[in-house]
Every structure is written in C-alpha cells, then in structure tokens.
Amino acid sequence: MRTRVTRTRGALAIGCSLLVLSTGCGAADMTKQSSPFANAQGARTVTLSTQSWVGAQANVAVAQYVLEHELGYRVDTVQVDEVPAWDALSQGRVDAILEDWGHPEQQQRYVEDKKTIVDGGGLGVTGHIGWFVPTYFAKQHPDVTNWKNLNKYADRLRTAESGGKGQLLDGSPSYVTNDKALVKNLDLDFQVVFAGSEAAQITQMRQFAKEKKPFLTYWYSPQWLFEKVPMTEVKLPAYEEGCDADPEAVACAYPHTPLRKYLNADFAKSGGRAAAFLKKFKWTTEDQNEVSLLIADQKLSPEEAAKRWMSSHEQTWRKWLPQ
Amino acid sequence: MATATAPASRTGLPGLLGFLRRPAVGKLVLLAVVAAVLVPLADARWASGSWPAALTVDLTEPLGRASTWIIDNRDSHPLFLHFFGHVSNAVVLSVRAVYLVLLAAGWAGVTAAAALVAWRVAGTRLALGTAAAVLTCGLLGMWVPTMQTLALMVIAVLVSVALGALLGLAAGLSDRTYRALRPVLDTMQVLPAFAYLLPVVLVFGIGVPAAVLATVVYAAPPMARLTALGLRGADAGVMEAVESLGTTARQRLFTARLPLARKELLLGLNQTIMMALSMAVIASVIGAGGLGDRVYQALASVDVGAALAAGIPIVLLAIVLDRVTAAAGSAGSAGEGREGGGSRWTGWKGWPGWVLAAVTALAVAVAARLAGRLDWPETWIVHIAEPVNRAVDWMTDHLYSGVPYVGGTADWAAHFTTGVLNPVRDGLQWLPWWAVLLTVAALAWLIGTWRTALTAVLAMAAIGVLGVWQPSLDTLSQVLAAVAVTLVLGFGTAVAAARSERCERLLRPVLDVFQTMPQFVYLIPVVALFGVGRAPAVAAAVVYALPAVVRITTQGLRHVDPAAMESSRSMGATGWQQLRQVQLPLARPALLLAVNQGVVLVLAVVIIGGLVGGGALGYDVVFGLAQGDLATGLVAGAAIVCLGLMLDRVTQPTRGRTKKGA
Numbered sequence: 001m002r003t004r005v006t007r008t009r010g011a012l013a014i015g016c017s018l019l020v021l022s023t024g025c026g027a028a029d030m031t032k033q034s035s036p037f038a039n040a041q042g043a044r045t046v047t048l049s050t051q052s053w054v055g056a057q058a059n060v061a062v063a064q065y066v067l068e069h070e071l072g073y074r075v076d077t078v079q080v081d082e083v084p085a086w087d088a089l090s091q092g093r094v095d096a097i098l099e100d101w102g103h104p105e106q107q108q109r110y111v112e113d114k115k116t117i118v119d120g121g122g123l124g125v126t127g128h129i130g131w132f133v134p135t136y137f138a139k140q141h142p143d144v145t146n147w148k149n150l151n152k153y154a155d156r157l158r159t160a161e162s163g164g165k166g167q168l169l170d171g172s173p174s175y176v177t178n179d180k181a182l183v184k185n186l187d188l189d190f191q192v193v194f195a196g197s198e199a200a201q202i203t204q205m206r207q208f209a210k211e212k213k214p215f216l217t218y219w220y221s222p223q224w225l226f227e228k229v230p231m232t233e234v235k236l237p238a239y240e241e242g243c244d245a246d247p248e249a250v251a252c253a254y255p256h257t258p259l260r261k262y263l264n265a266d267f268a269k270s271g272g273r274a275a276a277f278l279k280k281f282k283w284t285t286e287d288q289n290e291v292s293l294l295i296a297d298q299k300l301s302p303e304e305a306a307k308r309w310m311s312s313h314e315q316t317w318r319k320w321l322p323q
Numbered sequence: 324m325a326t327a328t329a330p331a332s333r334t335g336l337p338g339l340l341g342f343l344r345r346p347a348v349g350k351l352v353l354l355a356v357v358a359a360v361l362v363p364l365a366d367a368r369w370a371s372g373s374w375p376a377a378l379t380v381d382l383t384e385p386l387g388r389a390s391t392w393i394i395d396n397r398d399s400h401p402l403f404l405h406f407f408g409h410v411s412n413a414v415v416l417s418v419r420a421v422y423l424v425l426l427a428a429g430w431a432g433v434t435a436a437a438a439l440v441a442w443r444v445a446g447t448r449l450a451l452g453t454a455a456a457v458l459t460c461g462l463l464g465m466w467v468p469t470m471q472t473l474a475l476m477v478i479a480v481l482v483s484v485a486l487g488a489l490l491g492l493a494a495g496l497s498d499r500t501y502r503a504l505r506p507v508l509d510t511m512q513v514l515p516a517f518a519y520l521l522p523v524v525l526v527f528g529i530g531v532p533a534a535v536l537a538t539v540v541y542a543a544p545p546m547a548r549l550t551a552l553g554l555r556g557a558d559a560g561v562m563e564a565v566e567s568l569g570t571t572a573r574q575r576l577f578t579a580r581l582p583l584a585r586k587e588l589l590l591g592l593n594q595t596i597m598m599a600l601s602m603a604v605i606a607s608v609i610g611a612g613g614l615g616d617r618v619y620q621a622l623a624s625v626d627v628g629a630a631l632a633a634g635i636p637i638v639l640l641a642i643v644l645d646r647v648t649a650a651a652g653s654a655g656s657a658g659e660g661r662e663g664g665g666s667r668w669t670g671w672k673g674w675p676g677w678v679l680a681a682v683t684a685l686a687v688a689v690a691a692r693l694a695g696r697l698d699w700p701e702t703w704i705v706h707i708a709e710p711v712n713r714a715v716d717w718m719t720d721h722l723y724s725g726v727p728y729v730g731g732t733a734d735w736a737a738h739f740t741t742g743v744l745n746p747v748r749d750g751l752q753w754l755p756w757w758a759v760l761l762t763v764a765a766l767a768w769l770i771g772t773w774r775t776a777l778t779a780v781l782a783m784a785a786i787g788v789l790g791v792w793q794p795s796l797d798t799l800s801q802v803l804a805a806v807a808v809t810l811v812l813g814f815g816t817a818v819a820a821a822r823s824e825r826c827e828r829l830l831r832p833v834l835d836v837f838q839t840m841p842q843f844v845y846l847i848p849v850v851a852l853f854g855v856g857r858a859p860a861v862a863a864a865v866v867y868a869l870p871a872v873v874r875i876t877t878q879g880l881r882h883v884d885p886a887a888m889e890s891s892r893s894m895g896a897t898g899w900q901q902l903r904q905v906q907l908p909l910a911r912p913a914l915l916l917a918v919n920q921g922v923v924l925v926l927a928v929v930i931i932g933g934l935v936g937g938g939a940l941g942y943d944v945v946f947g948l949a950q951g952d953l954a955t956g957l958v959a960g961a962a963i964v965c966l967g968l969m970l971d972r973v974t975q976p977t978r979g980r981t982k983k984g985a
Contacts, residue, residue, distance in 0.1 A: 036418040036422060036474070036531050037419075037422060037471050037612055051623075054623065054624050057620075057623065057624065076612075078529065078530070078610040078616075079607070079610070079616060079619055079623065080529050080608070080610050081608075081948065081949040083951035084521075084524055084949075087529070088529040088530070091528040159737070159854070160736065160737035160738075160740035161740060161854075161855065161856035161858075163745070169855065173945045173949045174949030194936060194942055195850075195936045196932075196936050196937065196938075196941075197622070197846070199625050199846060199847055199850075200846065200850045200859075200935045202625050203625060203847050203851050204854055207719070207723060211724065296624045296625065299626055299629075299708060
C-alpha cells in the first residue's frame, strides 16, 4: 500500500514537472492569439464579430465582401453575444465590432482605462428600442399606441404564458431592456415574457401576424421584420437624458442611439488598409435593411446578399476604400 | 416475484401497494415525528411560504469581484502569462495542426482514411456507411466546417481521454481518490455547459481554446468513470493469480488490470466522443467555429433549412463514430472469432491490414492532390435549405391552429400550459418551503437510504440558500411535466418496439437522429408550432429525452426471462395480460432506470428551454453568458446542479448507478 502511494505521488510529480517544462518557459501573451483556422492558406486575415441580429450580419456581410474582393483579405467571422464580444475585442481575438448599441461600462473599462479598444466612428445607422404593436391592430384601435391606454387592451393581449395579464413579449437575454421595471413603474397590467432568443421572438411574431392576432412586443429598429410585419410604436413617457440611470426606477422610453464601430487598438494602428476601410465604413438604415431582408427573408447567403447590394450601390462603397 | 425485495415503489408504477409495506410506513412515521418537532420551530423562526430571506447567501458581490479581477489581470498576471497562455497556445497549435493535415489530405484522402479505419475496426458494412456519411457532409456544402469541427473534436477527445484515463486510473487504484472524485465528476456532468462557458471565456477569451476546454470538462467524466469501473471490476481470482506470480504493482496494472478493463475503456472512449460532439454546437456560442457555428448563425436569421444542413453532418459524425467505436469495444469482448461487422477479410488481421489501410489512404490523398482536387467541388453541393424551409412553413401553417376536431398545436400548447404547467408550478411555489423539503425527504427515503434522503434534502436546501427558490420551483415544474410526457410516450413506444422486431428496426435511425441532432436545429420549428413559452421548452426536452427512455425500456422488456413469458403464455394469458402482469413487473429495474435517465436528460435541456421562453433557471444561465454576468449565470447553473442531484437521488433506488447521458 505504502509503495503504491509513493509511486502515485512520484508519477504525479513527474507529470507536474513535465507540464511546467512544456509550458513554463517564457511568457505567453493572451492577447496575441488568433483562431487556428485563420490564415490557413497564408492570407492576411481580419476577424469580425457578428451579433445574432440580422442587421449586424448585414454590416459584416458587406464589410467582408469588400475586404475579400476589393482589398484581398481573408475574413473570419465569429458570432458571440455583445458583452463577451467586447472582451474578445480587447484580447485581439476579434478585430472589430461593427454595430454597438452602447455599453457604457465596457466603454469605460476598455476604451478609457485599459486602452485596448478604440472608437471606430459611427456606423451611420441610428438604433431605437421601443414597444410595438402590429399596424393592423393599431389601425383598428388607434388609442393603443399610447401607454396610458395599454391596460384597456391587456385582456386581448393575454396568452397562456402570461397568466391573467397581458403579454409583453421580450427577446434575447443579451438585449438592453428595462421592461420589467417599466411595467411595474408605469403600473401596467402586463407580464413580461422572455422569448429567450431573437429567433424565437421573430418566429412567434410571424405566427401572430399570420393570424392577424394582436400582440405587444419589445422590438427595435432598424430591423428587416418591419417590412414583413408592419408595426407601430407605442408611445412611452418621453426619454430625457439620465431618466434611465436607476434601473429600478425607470419610467421613460428608450433613447435613440447612433450606432458605433469599435476596433481593437493594435489592429487600428497596424491593420493597414483593412483598418482604414473599417473606420470609413458608413451607410444608412435603408441600405442596411435592404441587405438584411435579402438575408433573412429571401434566405440568400450573406455573401450573395452583399454581392447583390454592392452591384447596385457602387458609389456608396467606393467611398469607403482607402486610397 | 422479483418485486418482493424492493423496499417500495414509486407512485405511478405498478405496485402502488408498496407504500403500505411495513418498512416504508416505519420511515414515514419517523419522518412525521421529526417533522412534528422541527416544523413548528422553523415556522416560528422564519415563517412559511417561500424560502426565508434570512437563510440566503448573496454571491453577487464576490463573483462580480472575481470576474473583474480576471479581466484586469488577464494580460499581466504571471498565472495567465505562464500557465493559461501556454495552455491556450498549445490548444490552438494542435487544433491547427490537425486542421491543416485534414485540408492537405483533401476530401478524397479524408474519405478514404475514414472508410479504411472503419473497415479495419468494424468491417465492410460500416466502412461503406462511413464513406457515405463523410461524402454527405461534402454534398451538403459543409466540407470546410466539418473539417474544422473534426479538428476540434480530435483534440478535445484526445485531451478528454488522457485526462479521464488519468483520473480513472487514480480512482481505480485508490479508494480514497475514488470517493473524493465521484462528486466532482457528478458536478462536471450535471452542471449545464452554458454555466461554465462564461468562466472559461473570462480566462481564455472566446474562440477555440475556450471551446476545447469547455468540451473537455463535459466529456472527460465518462472516461474517468468507466476507467475506474473497469479497473475496480477486475476479476479477483485473476488478480490473485497474477499477484501470486510475484509481479510488481506496475506489472499487474499493465499486464492484467488494463487488458481486463479493455471493454470499459473502449466504452469510455465511445461515451467521451459522443459527449464531445454534443458540445460542438454549444461551444459555438463562444466562437468555436465549424458546424456548430453554422447552426448558430442560421438560427439568427431564423433559417431552419440552413441549420439542418449544418446539423446533419453533426448527426452523421456522431452516428459513425458511435458505431465504429462501439464495434471496436464489442470486438474486444467477443475475442478474435467475432463476426459483428460481417465479412472482415480474414487474411488481413493485425498490422498488415493497418499498413494496407494506411498505404491506400495515402495513395488516394496523393492522387487527389496530383489531380488538383483538394477542395470539395462547388458544383457537387446539394442545396437543401430552401425545400426544408418550405416544408417547415407548410407544417407550421397547417398545424399551428384551426385543425378540425383536434385543434392546432398552438391550442394544445395553451391547454398544456394552463392545464398542467401552471397548476404544477403554482402548487409547488405555494407549498411552504419546509413542506417541499419534507416531501423530498420522504420520497428519497422511501426509495433509498437515509443517506440519499439527506443528500436530496441538502441539495434542495442549497437552492434556497443560493436565493433562487422561486425560479427553481418553476424549472422543477417544467421538468416534472416534461418527464411525465416523456414517460407516457416513451413507454408506449417501447412496448411497441419490444413486441415487434421490425418496429424496433424502423425506430432505431429515428432515435439516433433525435438523440444527436443539435437542439438548436429544432428550436425554431418548436416555437413555430407551440409559440413562445414553457410549452415549447417542454417539447424540446421531450424530443431529447425520449430516445434514452425508449431504448432502456425496450431493452428491459426484451430481456425479461423467456421462461416466465413462455409459462404465462402456456397458461393462456393474452398479450395485454402478459405485458401487464409479467413483462412490466419483471422489467421494473429497467423502467426505474428509464425514469431516472428521463429526469437527467430533461434537465439537460433546461437551458435550451430558456432560449424558447421557458424562463426560470434556463433563462438566467443564458442571461449570465450574454451579459457577462458571472453571478446570475453561475448561481442559476449551481441551482440546476442541485435540482439534478435531488431528482437523481429521488429516482434512483439501485446501488450500482449507471453512466449518465447514454
């Protein structure tokens, strides 16, 4: 028994020292690693973060097409949620985020304090979050578009999931939302039901729309679904600077956010033409929606969608190319 | 009757009378006495209703500090520079090496190599199947993602097997390590992968290293368990004989113990591969790339067809790897003279066969390279996305609502939510906290020992202490409902499969697909059919847990002593009588195991439920990952582990606990 114990210990010790030997010499920089699949054929690679919503996919698709076909880069895309994406950007796993909806905490930490991320300028698109009802419903009952009258319709918006209250459909856990506080502070007879993912939320909204059923949902623009399911915004108490500072006490609408791009600091400095292009990349809400619809509704591959858009908007993207 | 030895039975299973047997009554009386003393005390001190706030611990603060510390020190602290950084580099380099080899071999080389390995291990039929499966991945336009996933899997499985074997070796040779290791392995497997994705991402950043390590955490336990099992189960007689020959401990290990444990080791390898593959999609959430990433991105644009095109290669890889490694395992147990795969060339046993295989594969790869045919040809891609989407649309259009007489799926979902889920949830949440603990104690004790009861109660209490009592009961209600549905459907199907050979054969591929299809693929159809909420979450769980229940039950029913069946038939029993009075009672251990596996597997899908509106703990875990909120995610994950532990103890009467996640 005794010999066995010492033997196991000996083996352990050997194992540990092997591990130290193989890993312990020199420092390994966690910020200098790329994907094992990158540069497989010896090309220069740019890694873009793409988020789960289609608008973000549209940005990436067009940027990717330009990088690959006009500037001769290889592009890898990585789909991660927003907060982990900031983390990845600061570590250099990702070179750029093309559509950020405002993350003050991350901005402070990485852009101001650590200086591992730099602002890449505006995307040209303004984002807005709000509560929406389908337009067919708003037309029948014009007063539903003001929050003061929502309680009147709670009954009609009830589902099995919302219990005795009306249902306010919320989406992915990665989205910024004050809805629970809003429902409480505005004294609404509603229950927030989290769809848990944008895919689930879109699927549910389309099912409702197919049957012309009323629904109330958290949604945002720009978004391609508006083309398929026209929706009207419900007016909430007006947004004022700082009215959403205390997450428990929020009782106002969401702001209009000019969306921004962020680049990894090293990449911004030494990324050459790719970085120069990504800084210049700027388009309009209509442009983005056009590409989004091609991807999400006509089920084109992002590459195909980008190609089709680019063939008809040459003067827009020519301006992005670095000299 | 075999049932006479069992202390008691569970509600809903044959033999409800078991409750009235004496030991059970004794336990209940004792428990009632204890409760009569403790409950008034607890009630006076903390009041009834939901879990008392005084008894919770808030982990938000320390977990938040931990994650900030990691982010602040990740680029400078020696721990990261000299340890994690190298681990991460090593993973990237090895995955890259495998990937480059696969790319260099080209599609012809890879197909040939895969088929030849399958031929050597499992015979001609599986070799053809393997080749067909690999080519299908290419036909679906998924060649490069498949190779990326394969490269990642190779490294993840190698690391898992090495780690698992080391742990298993330690546990197999020392009782103390074995006891210490068991709860660790349990936790590794029950903890939902989503909950530890975030810590892994914090340390390693997104991408392949984090994905590989998360996969290893999930896939290593079966290897460790089965290695330990194999080493401990070595025939005592053989071991004594070997010892009497004067061998050293090391000689005994290598010449007797390990060879005797061969079957378990190969089963461990098989299980590890399956677990690793099931992580392929989940790991894509943190940027693993490959097939999982394609599934995940398709989900974002609500494109079932594209998700399926990437999901099918995962299913095919899983089925091929499962069959091939399983064949290798059974070859070992049946000795040389087996005929499993059919016509293995008898002339090519041993190393000459392997040499032939290697040379052939190399020749094919070189030929393809010379012909300039390395990449999968664009024109050979079959686009399935569009027809699939049309089919899904048709299905959801016609089944969602307004089907004559039976109502649409949305109506069923609504009825199920209001009629089953709501009452169960409200009932559980209405119960005073001590009543829940007492119920758990009573159930666990009736079925097991006071030890299992204590574990179950402590696990349940831990949920309260973590401060997630209400959402946990919500999750519990969904799990109970899903398990009930699974058992009804599963037992029904299993009875049919056990009665008819053909039915079972037809069922097998369907079950394979259900079990290995990444859940992300059916997320959208499930929502399209059942709407957002808890009902689709239950549906997704049922789909995932059904195969295991059907398989275990069918096996159990099949293996009922033929003599008993024969004698009952000779006494003129009808088929129904035979089933009810002979087969089901005799198969009871299998039925109980099916219940247990049903519970464990349903619980594994709670997270997926969170993605379709299941809310509660599943949503919290997803939220934690999405918002980088370590506290919410980890606490909810821990609560799921506790729920799993509790449910496992409450449903598992037998001592010899079998592997999880079969």
